[in-house]
Amino acid sequence: xxxxxxxxxxxxxxxxxxxxxxxxxxxxxxxxxxxxxxxxxxxxxxxxxxxxxxxxxxxxxxxxxxxxxxxxxxxxxxxxxxxxxxxxxxxxxxxxxxxxxxxxxxxxxxxxxxxxxxxxxxxxxxxxxxxxxxxxxxxxxxxxxxxxxxxxxxxxxxxxxxxxxxxxxxxxxxxxxxxxxxxxxxxxxxxxxxxxxxxxxxxxxxxxxxxxxxxxxxxxxxxxxxxxxxxxxxxxxxxxxxxxxxxxxxxxxxxxxxxxxxxxxxxxxx
Numbered sequence: 420x421x422x423x424x425x426x427x428x429x430x431x432x433x434x435x436x437x438x439x440x441x442x443x444x445x446x447x448x449x450x451x452x453x454x455x456x457x458x459x460x461x462x463x464x465x466x467x468x469x470x471x472x473x474x475x476x477x478x479x480x481x482x483x484x485x486x487x488x489x490x491x492x493x494x495x496x497x498x499x500x501x502x503x504x505x506x507x508x509x510x511x512x513x514x515x516x517x518x519x520x521x522x523x524x525x526x527x528x529x530x531x532x533x534x535x536x537x538x539x540x541x542x543x544x545x546x547x548x549x550x551x552x553x554x555x556x557x558x559x560x561x562x563x564x565x566x567x568x569x570x571x572x573x574x575x576x577x578x579x580x581x582x583x584x585x586x587x588x589x590x591x592x593x594x595x596x597x598x599x600x601x602x603x604x605x606x607x608x609x610x611x612x613x614x615x616x617x618x619x620x621x622x623x624x625x626x627x628x629x630x631x632x633x634x635x636x637x638x639x640x641x642x643x644x645x646x647x648x649x650x651x652x653x654x655x656x657x658x659x660x661x662x663x664x665x666x667x668x669x670x671x672x673x674x675x676x677x678x679x680x681x682x683x684x685x686x687x688x689x
Contacts, residue, residue, distance in 0.1 A: 426519055429506075429516060429519035430519045430522050430526075433489050433519050433523035434523050434526060434527070436489070437488060437489060437523065446531060449476050449477045449481075450534075450535060452473075453535070454538065456469055467621050467622045467623075468596045468621075471618055474535075474621065475592055475595065475613075477535040478554055478613065479610060479613075480590065481531035481532050482532060482557060482561055482589060483589045483590055485530075485531050486524045486525075486558060486562045486565055486585075486589075487561065487562075487565040489521075489524045489527070489565075490524050490563075490569045491565040491578055491582060492569070492578060492582075493569075494570060495569050495577075499574055512656075513652065513658075514652060514656065517566055517648070517652050521563055521648065524558075524561070524562030524565060525558055525562045529551075529554075532554055542620060550613075550616055553613045553616040554612075554613040556609075556640075556641050557609045557640075559645075560609045560641045560644040561609065563641075563644040563648040565582075565585060566651070567652075569651075570651040571651050591605055591608055592605045592613070596618065596622070599627065603628075606626060606632075607636055609644075612637040615630075615633050
């Protein structure tokens with residue numbers, strides 16, 4: 420199987436695995452809460468802040484959930500079950516395995532964000548699309564960081580800490596409408612561009628630091644996440660090098676034992 424075909428097959432598998440995940444059902448909760456809150460605040464003095472809060476809550480929750488599931492939880496589960504070793508023995512590259520998880524996280528995050536915005540956005544189509552595109556840098560950063568952690572942590576019991584860090588950094592942005600000091604903190608976080616775009620459209624309030632610093636901070640988060648992903652990919656590739664394509668699991672320990680035994684190679688030369 421060629422590399423592009425292998426990647427497409429892996430991506431299709433990862434996307435379908437997300438469909439079977441029960442965690443996607445949790446996305447209905449913030450969407451339902453957003454619809455109820457919008458109906459409750461409609462026409463009131465807090466309507467604009469309510470719009471901002473619901474758009475932040477639903478979209479950021481969708482990104483946090485869909486961005487971490489493939490790269491963090493599914494990748495770690497597949498590593499523990501030996502699926503990655505099986506794929507390596509068939510000739511699938513470690514890069515294809517990790518990039519497919521990242522791509523699946525991005526695809527699902529953008530799809531669920533589009534559904535949330537289509538259901539909740541009070542803006543016209545053009546502004547809604549602009550709002551949707553503004554969350555793309557955060558989507559890529561979260562998916563890259565989650566996949567990076569998924570490629571190196573030991574097991575599923577260790578996923579809670581990186582997951583908590585990622586979700587906290589992302590979900591803090593939904594507090595931006597509550598207080599200017601909270602909004603200032605959110606402008607240093609990965610989803611700052613989306614948060615400030617929501618606030619500008621819903622309340623007319625521009626970023627406290629200006630759009631250029633917000634974009635620069637957003638770019639720094641994106642580049643840092645991709646660098647972390649690249650480092651993790653090197654570690655993941657090194658671990659996969661011990662698996663020879665076509666070699667059975669029973670043969671692998673024998674080969675490593677032979678490679679580690681200096682007398683074995685000496686006897687073979689004799």
